[in-house]
Amino acid sequence: MDEKQAAAHAMVDRVFRTEARRVKATLIRLLGDFDLAEEALQDAFVAALHDWPRQGVPDKPRPWLVSAGRFKAIDKLRRRARFDASLEELAWRMEQDAEAPEAVAPELEDDRLRLVFTCCHPVLPADAQVALTLREVCGLTTEAIASAYLTAVPALAQRIVRAKNRIRETRIPYTVPERHELPARLESVLRVVYLVFNEGYFASSGDSLLRADLSAEAIRLGRLLGELLPAPEVLGLLALMLLVESRRPARIGTDGQPVLLEEQDRRLWDAGLIAEGLPLVEAALRAGPAGPYALQAAIAAVHAEAPDAGATDWAQIVGLYDVLLQMAPSPVVALNRAVAVAMRDGPATGLALVDGLLAAGELADYGLAHSARADLCRRLGRRDEARAAYARALALSRQEPERRFLAARLAALDLS
Template identity: 65%
Template sequence: MTPQIEVIYRSESRRVLATLIRVLGDFDLAEEALHEAFFVAVQRWPQDGIPANPRAWLVSTGRFKAIDRLRRQARFTPLLQEQADTLEAAQWSDEDVEDDRLRLIFTCCHPALAPDAQAALTLREICDLSTEAIAHAFLATPTTIAQRIVRAKGKIREAKIPYQVPSRAELPERLDSVLRVIYLVFNEGYSASRGADLTREDLTLEAIRLGRLLMELLPEPEVMGLLALMLLHESRRPARTSASGELVLLDAQDRGLWDTSLITEGCALVEQALTTRRFGPYCLQAAIAAVHAEAPSAEATDWRQIVGLYDVLLRAMPSPVIELNRAVAVAMEQGPASGLALVDSILQRGELQDYHLAHSARGEFCRQLGHVDEARGAYEKALSLTQQTPEKRFLERRLSELKSPRQ
């Protein structure tokens, strides 16, 4: 595959898949059609040139390949001939493809599917994550994740779940699961679960685009909150890695690199959402991000306000990960000993034992307190759990900087 085609695959394959699922009405057939279309592209484009509209070309080619596949299989399953004829007779237009991924998310998040299946299916189909990567994110086995995805596809097919954005009357009851999954997409882009790069800009931008589409449909406070949260996090992305690709922590980031236009938009959305007094967890997380965004430095950050917001957030959405984030804020306000005590209490409950950021935070607090051996053990544990190359390099650098008390 040439570099140009690789770029197109990375930027367009999920959009092409979403449209093929709409056109063909079947997940597995669409996935096969997508791969066949790119196989043809690899053969033809180097000689013929890349078409003016690669996405439309790929959808059209995939559609014809799917019809051909059904006709070949119709020799053994006659009903497939009728399906092939129906698909060939149907008209499709590339004018409405921008909404196909939003339609796909609502399909993947249909209430007929279990919540864990909704998330796994969306991460697989929208983000193109492998079952191994999804399993790592959910602390499950690849076999378990694969079974969830297969069952979810079967349920969509058997229940004839429609491939569409729900009506305005149905939107509110469907909203929570869609917000959760859009944020999962964003998080995978903001901090990739594995690989050589810390971030995947294609996923963060896609999640933001979907958030904007959703806000047009339903401008509810939590939709505003999620969009604000994504914008404020995305504003920091240019400063999160050095020129050489090394991880840069929040307190060491060059805030001059932060995107002020995204910060302005995000803070305005936070203010708008909070004035409704109907806000929830996404608005609260966005408010925390806004406090960070408005501070000229880590030292000037209003950590007491952030801790207070985390207290409210924990009452609204109890979570050991939120407790961990609060512990980091407490450490910034009261010192590393206070943060360490909170992290240890989380780990002693048996929670977050397999979460590398918990051990990384513990290592950082121990390092600041001069507890070198404990810091080393925590960093080594975090290193054994992370699958991301920049985080591995950061932890290895922290370990190399530690000096034994005996030295």
């Protein structure tokens, strides 16, 4: 292989790493089929490996790849049409559309946003939205997604296949919703991104507390949404993820166990992520009435600005939780508020609130509620109650590092 060929091959490899997801998103829009677009993507890069060393690298590699992939798909459909006549008409329509210069070139970046909205369409079940977004937008393998959510690979693959079939059968358009449809549709997209981030930042089960790949993909999606659709709640969610993610270096101790927020060495927090997130909080709050994500981001900002837990403005955090609880009432938000009240007014006041939430029943099987109660009882010297609450939290946990942390807290009580 001569120097020119080696340079072309290196360029193909570099373009694949940086542009493959964008090219695939455009091919999905143009071809209207996920699997056909996947084949077209692979064919386009094979063509690039063949043509670029001989003809030179095009000035605009991405449109070249989109065009190559599209015409490869049309050729495949024509060959398959010998067995299925309906494909001949589909190939003909694609070929006619391809003659319009605006079919491929315009706003290729927007195709990723269209794909996000398609994968998160409300006609799809919530679990399918998450799986399809991770597979088709984030590029995670089916095996990686199944591992993250403790699902068998065949079951996860079937979930994705059913979602693709549903999109095709119901003719869900590959578009960003019209303005009047946007609030409802955007809510679905943000919820999926938020779920992906949470699973990465605090895995629901398994041997690892953190899934950095999932958190990174959620933040990547958040940045994309922020660039292409800078609505207040989009900015709020991105800010929230950045500020929470900044704590990752301090979340795991040298023993591999989780470190509580108030005990973290804040010198380890990522200053770059904080510097990116704080202005986004301000922008989200200025842009319009604060929504749930913007309010949570504001709470994260108060933590980020405090040098340590003792210097945290807990009164402000409780006030923000008061607003959040009115806007988006949930027992988990109420629990977080109770913990903040405990920090502001003392453990006894917080414990009374936690006990009231547990008595209501909705958090009876929520391990973090019992671990919060255990910690407050421990601070108050109520060791028997703390021991029982830690044991209940341990029984509910499916997360190995968290289980080790709770077991250590239980052992410490027994030794004291």
